[in-house]
Amino acid sequence: MSAAPGAVPAIAVVGIHGHGAKHVAHVRDLEERGLARLCALVDPRPQVDAPAPATGGAGEPRHGAAATGDDVPWYPTLGDLLSAPEADVRPDVVVLSTPIHTHLPLASTAMRAGVDVLLEKPTTASLAEHAELVAVAQETGRLCQVGFQTFGSHALDVVARAVADGEIGEVTGIGAVGTWVRDAAYWARAPWAGRRRLDGRDVVDGVVTNPLAHAVATALRVAGATRSQDVAEVVVDLHHANDIEADDTSSVRVVTADGTRCGFGLTLCAPERTPARVLVLGTRGRIELEYEHDRIRIVTPTSDLVKTTTRTPLLDDLLAVRAGRARRLACDVRDTGAFMRVMEAVRTAPAPRAIDPDHVSWEGEGDARHPVVDDVAAWCEAVALNARTFTELGAPWAVGAVAPAR
Template structure:
């Protein structure tokens, strides 16, 4: 057996802590070794040698702390410089989603991966789900007839505390740099990315046209309730209705709509439901964690990464449309009901779950559907 791969985690507070646990789980199986953690704020009881910056780690002379793989779980505007520095230092990268803050930055990361020959996996965890292949097979077998479109529905809940978790949360720009932290591009980015992946749209060239309709009920810069239409280069139509202002959180779904039925993929739970006039079948699948997939691909060059940075180009076309769109429109106060107090305070937009479903199934925006708060 080969020696466990030395892995460093950059950004270990918040979501980064889950990456530390993931490395430790792989270490227990002899597949990885947590060689260092990097964060400007030193963690309590650091599980490995600590460095304040990636540059400090890369310039360290101790052989035991030198990584071969880095996990980057850092603010969106740092993704390009950190991924570029890591790959140019000869390291393979697991980069947290969204890939970058703009399409041009995504292009630069792809260029760096191709120039250096390093692997760059993006953290859309759903891409490691075996359910995606199952959906592809059901479509190929003609179980729902001809595909007429795909959709994504996300009706989630976020409180004031969520928007106050970091200076960049809910911002479109910060300190002169793009952030693009809204419902489409961060919390429900998986819905968009998975929908496009299931439909076969991977690269930027696979997307012909994107329309976004952005709204906000919270006092933030970015969107918290939005609809999206994507038309692929092959003519496939995709629609999405996404909100963080629902009455309650429900599982996010990707829909494949056919002439003789539909498939629903609850990507958070790897659950696939096939519905046709003849039957309804539900099955739950396993998934391969993306860091494990990256390590396996390092060992087998013939293997393809589950979420290669190149395969996030289609998603980045949607992010770019959000980035360059006018600022989100405020949902009229009469259409919003507020619940809770303090950090638990949250808005609920009128009939938002119904309209998100309609946007996903019709590939029409809220405005096109005549939603009262979107006119």
């Protein structure tokens, strides 16, 4: 379904609530600049002021009004949209902001229908599903960009140049620190939130694979690991303070194929949210990348420099590749294989261990209630600096041995 010459690409957003609303707003911005057209919204639930769906004699859903007040067609499923007879709703690109376990079937359906895809992270629920999705992209020749937003940051180029120029000497390791806060409302946001499996399907919604997945993927990218074969070993150490199936406080050690050691200390149970950071450790200094803000700090014995860059939104990048203005996607589905090795280790690991309540304090009330794990920020920092897990470092609330997952 390619756009006619000179026509702006038609974009549909699938999953319009939560984070999906940001995608709708971004497409609207592109539309105002004459760079795209929002052709349809897809979600089982219409936006608040949209009329209830109805079907005609042939079963086609009628159009519903978007919350913006504009007359944007709404469909309950991607299948309904792709089978709609109206030519003006046929997308050139779909943005998929849907639950993790739907990523493979929806992205595959779109690409097989001739549509390019921007797929929210994490890519899929398993490494096998990732391989299947890569095969569909190769089979169809369609573009499949994955929503690791930091891959569009120009800060990555600054970090790469600083390392190549030897500004911090020889790289000795890569780390990531994420100390965030998530409250009770976060875990109640959807039936799949905080679940490892739901209705017999893998979900894998924990700190490593969803909210702080950007920290993991960005650190691996900085380490030069993007494809599955770029990862030699993964060790995960998974814990939770909340009453959930998945992990909310975890450490990961990765050894890349070239021997680089990486340590990721991640929690959603910090006393306060701080900017997530990727660390590049060297023999003569370090680089700190606050990837949420595209901010780089380069510290050496003789200088302490801070730089801030811009980023290219991944949808804009995809449109540039479609139009021939860029050669390759910033985050091609193939370039998420290394991250998927970590996700697979989390998926196949034993269930996360509950943290002893003696090491947890609770703050807030009702939906704002959230746990704080003792000294968790310091332990996350130690993981990043030493590439050792919480258990290996001796965190008092991390109990039991850790086995490598390959």
